[in-house]
Amino acid sequence: MRKPLLPIVPLLRDELPLDTVELARFMIGKYLVRDVPAGRISGRIVETEAYPLGDSTSHAFMGRRPYNLPMFLAPGFAYVRLTYGVSYMLNMSAEAEEIGAGILFRAIEPLEGLPLIEARRPGVPLRDLARGPGRLTNALDIGPSFNGCDLCSGRDLWIGAIERGETPIGVTTRIGLSREMHQPLRFFEPGSAFVSGPRKLLLPTQAVQPKRAKK
Template sequence: MTSALLPILPLRRDDLPVDTVELARYMVGKYLVHDLPEGRISGRIVETEAYPLGDSTSHAFGGLRSYNASMFLARGHAYVRLTYGVSIMLNMSSEAEGTGAGILIRALEPLEGLPLMEARRPGVKPRDLARGPGRLTQAFGITQAFDGRDLCTGRDLWIGRIEGRDGPIGVGRRIGLSREMHQPLRFYEPGSPFVSGPRKLLLTRAIL
């Protein structure tokens, strides 16, 4: 752990676009922070996926249920779900309150608290600590207890930004779906070694 923390500024809800696709694009280059008693863990978000209104692969597609209620909260709340009975995924609500949609945080570049991450993922190279949605929740100590958490508070588990750190953004197909994979709803930081998935799926010709 370093003594000087990165100058990460909390994101306010008003900073977040009220549109799922725009929010997924906006969050690339922003930061996820988990402040723990033993220290801070943080990482730069390098990959997201959008699950907008009308998307049949979205957990909100069938309407409001007890298990997906967090997707219907105002944008900026955590939706944490166990997927395939194996991996915990961190999503974020992405529309106005009462409208179900979300974005998946797919990959992070680890920055602060690497020893804490490595303790949760022993024997893993730094590049792979948070390269993938299940890996990043494990490294950050994110459990289903965080479901519904407001990520715009600047406390505990939160999202933030650093002035002047945004760069170009690439767009490509989503990963791990059996349908609607062709949709250009996956956003990432071009050239980052921390982006997940096969490199052939990164359509670097489509830079935003």
């Protein structure tokens, strides 16, 4: 007998905050769902990053290009990119149409479809299956074909919610950047073991020093 599915309700575009940073915060504690022929893969979103308008590290910073078109769509469209030639990353458009901004999904806590994930990642501990943006896309079997798809569609690949209340949210600087490293634009669920980076809260008084340049 199959386990009943979690009561995840698709998020409507109207429910998404327009503001990039607010959207990144908002998505913590929501759910990413992937429908595959064999069933459903889903997980709780525990880590995101914001790439707002004017951010020099954003793929939209240089203006509209063929490869970054989804970032200029209305909120809730997927932007899938290959990075370092090895990993795909799942982003979602933010801000009104014509404005290039988005958020990056960095980690989820896998909840449904674990056998489907494990079949593709034999021997990998549960905690590591979707801890990191590249692992997340691997766990949900997301590739470049999802670039530009509507995450508010409620099918194939979509975002949803169960509880509607506010959850506590941790904030730090973003991961892996060599510019704009001081910005508090990474959000995560405090206490979750499924978060990929530091899980200590950034205190307002903490200054962030640039890393020493490599020799």
